[in-house]
Amino acid sequence: MSYERIHLSIEDGIATLTLDQPKTMNAMSVPLQQEVMAALDEIAGNSDIKALVITGTGTGKAFCSGADLGSMSPDSDGPSLGTQVKNLMEELSNPMALKLRELPFPVVSAVNGAAAGAGASIALxxxxVLAGKxxxxxFPFIPKLGILPDLGATWILPRLIGRAKAMAVSLLGERMYGEDAVREGLIWKCVADEDLQSEAVATARRLAAGPNHAAPELREAFDRADTASLAEQxxxxxxxxQELIDSPTFQEGVRAFLEKRDPKF
Known part of the structure; x- marks a missing residue:
């Protein structure tokens, strides 16, 4: 499939999805979201893909500036703008966010500039998650627009940095730069802007060499842990x-350990 607002490349089992709508700082327009969803559908069923890198066009520019506010306008002959946005979220935006989080392989976010609003939600x-310096x-939703953080932000922020910091970040709407994001536990690593893409691909290759089920298993386990008691977990x-130890993956891991070599999953 050909795309106009994103780039999708696949090389050596690593897919790279690049948002490419620079005039709007990769704002989440409906056409861009549709292309992202189509790309995620395309790669989800490709058994040759072992990891995904998602990023934006250009070094130090924008990962994604969030909702395309310039395209929002009420329809005098139809439902309210709020109803239109709700329908769009249910039909496209939310399924896109879920699809990204449910891919059968690990996802590396390479944040190369502003990740604002829904763009930050997608990155996280x-x-x-890696970011350039x-x-x-x-998260300008509340202080600038009077609306809630969305595309999963209210779910993921308190899980990453705790409720107190999530409240402050959302209420104050202050920028959190790469090094601060690492220090606060929001992301994994901050690197020099010029090294971001190579570091992201290198990280994706490391992840791709791991067990095929690693990311889905860990997501499920950590998500359950948020609401389970210790006994339940x-x-x-x-x-x-019980299931994983009886799998060929574990058996290869044990053999590799005993033979003092890297496992080949």
Missing amino acids: AGDV SAYFL LSYEAERQ
């Missing part, structure tokens, strides 16, 4: 270990 949906995360771990 990655399993491993000049990149920043911004211990029981879940034992159940999953």
